[in-house]
Amino acid sequence: xxxxxxxxxxxxxxxxxxxxxxxxxxxxxxxxxxxxxxxxxxxxxxxxxxxxxxxxxxxxxxxxxxxxxxxxxxxxxxxxxxxxxxxxxxxxxxxxxxxxxxxxxxxxxxxxxxxxxxxxxxxxxxxxxxxxxxxxxxxxxxxxxxxxxxxxxxxxxxxxxxxxxxxxxxxxxxxxxxxxxxxxx
Numbered sequence: 001x002x003x004x005x006x007x008x009x010x011x012x013x014x015x016x017x018x019x020x021x022x023x024x025x026x027x028x029x030x031x032x033x034x035x036x037x038x039x040x041x042x043x044x045x046x047x048x049x050x051x052x053x054x055x056x057x058x059x060x061x062x063x064x065x066x067x068x069x070x071x072x073x074x075x076x077x078x079x080x081x082x083x084x085x086x087x088x089x090x091x092x093x094x095x096x097x098x099x100x101x102x103x104x105x106x107x108x109x110x111x112x113x114x115x116x117x118x119x120x121x122x123x124x125x126x127x128x129x130x131x132x133x134x135x136x137x138x139x140x141x142x143x144x145x146x147x148x149x150x151x152x153x154x155x156x157x158x159x160x161x162x163x164x165x166x167x168x169x170x171x172x173x174x175x176x177x178x179x180x181x182x183x184x185x
Contacts, residue, residue, distance in 0.1 A: 001109055006093065008103035022107055048080055063093065
């Protein structure tokens with residue numbers, strides 16, 4: 001479902017800026033994209049900036065460049081995240097072929113669906129199969145305890161938060177923007 005559109009607007013600097021809107025029943029925001037210069041192929045291509053009620057710009061997400069497997073078409077995928085939202089808004093930007101050659105992207109949203117467990121031998125309805133709790137075929141002696149993955153983390157009582165330290169995910173330093181994001185266009 002398309003929830004917005006973004007267009008390159010000429011501001012006389014750095015080839016212009018990408019500005020647009022996202023509108024749903026619950027969200028209405030002006031967004032802009034700031035190009036990031038990072039040579040790593042897994043780094044984000046754009047920062048997503050949103051205009052606040054006070055007319056300032058804040059970073060609310062990032063877009064990563066992707067290629068469609070079937071067509072090879074390039075598109076951008078990412079999330080908009082803000083404390084005012086219950087959960088991140090996953091979006092994708094697809095280029096629209098305009099007759100005048102202008103750079104226009106449709107902003108698409110789709111509801112994420114839970115993964116389905118598709119096995120080769122589906123169980124009969126009502127038959128849950130055998131329990132594998134407590135079994136660990138790759139190690140001698142199996143799990144020590146009730147068969148939960150966190151039983152062997154070194155904590156007392158099998159609770160992952162007891163006696164263990166969470167390594168967590170490190171934060172990477174954000175790339176420097178390729179140009180100054182000038183909202184004046």
